[in-house]
Amino acid sequence: QQQVKQSPQSLIVQKGGISIINCAYENTAFDYFPWYQQFPGKGPALLIAIRPDVSEKKEGRFTISFNKSAKQFSLHIMDSQPGDSATYFCAASIGYGGATNKLIFGTGTLLAVQP
């Protein structure tokens, strides 16, 4: 119930291509879905987040698509660049910013963008 399943485990994309990472959840009480980007030797950094009242959110080259009925959400990176090479984690929580709003992380996707 508390798991967030993420795929693929790793992804290789050519420069300029589209990177797509998928996540699925079971707990319908989740209402906050962030994506984190982590470079080697660094902590995760928030990339983009969505609430279930919208089906899509776009920030620059990064888009989250959200399918509430299927309990799935995905990250699309348009025009992927070598600098996007990192590990990406999806996450989910019930609410945000409070003691009970714990983030449940997916297993991560290692993205490599080839020049």
Added chain:
Amino acid sequence: SAVISQKPSRDICQRGTSLTIQCQVDSQVTMMFWYRQQPGQSLTLIATANQGSEATYESGFVIDKFPISRPNLTFSTLTVSNMSPEDSSIYLCSGFFRGGGETQYFGPGTRLLVL
């Protein structure tokens, strides 16, 4: 954005010893957390660090093994006690900041190797 620093950045320790990791933030946090990330894997929440009171531990983590202190709003420590090689991991602190909304910021992590 908020800045979170951790000390030490990495350490190599002997089995049976203990290591205390420090987490310092540059402004007041409302909530502060400690996570464990095993190499190449996802993040698992260890506990919520509560100011001036005992931390709230997640299932599978106990105070005797991972004592946590949070004497004020900008500082916390995590001790990994009586270490074994299975404790080799990256330990990250994170927090929600006053005025920071729903963004959870992470420190750079402490890389621990137990021999």
